[in-house]
Amino acid sequence: MTPDGDTVTVAAAVDGTLTLDDVRMDPAVLRHQGEVAQRHGNPQLAENLFRAAELAVLEDARVLALYESLRPHRSTGEELDRLAAGLRADGATRCAALVESAATWYRRRGLLR
Known part of the structure; x- marks a missing residue:
């Protein structure tokens, strides 16, 4: 951020x-964008934005651990259930719900650790 606090350069x-806080998305903005996407007939984008709003309040390390856990062959079914x-x-x-769905598909396709 520049010294005036207005511009990311x-x-x-x-x-x-x-810093990361200078470019972090606000959960309320993400939810609003999700609502707009939903109203304009784009439910997949809306759902992604709603999930992003949930993730935006989590610690960065937890989000990265979630990402790592969802990679094929990285987690057991029980680990995904706990997650x-x-x-x-x-x-x-x-x-x-996304993690639960992934766990179901990973079980079916043999992608669990």
Whole structure:
């Protein structure tokens, strides 16, 4: 971010004054974009944006661990079940449903560890 706090620039990224918080998406904005996508007949995009809103409030390390866990042959079914339960407990119900669906498909296709 520039010293005036208004603009994200390459120079700010290079000199280290730009942080992840400067470019992090606001969950409310993501939910609004999801609602717009839904109203305009794009349910897949809407669902992705709603899930992104849930992820935006999680710690970066947890999001990266979630990504890693969903790669084929990286998790057991029980690990994915626990991951989904943790997401559901934290209010990330759409993300939990996605993990549950992935676990079902991974079981069917032999993609679990």
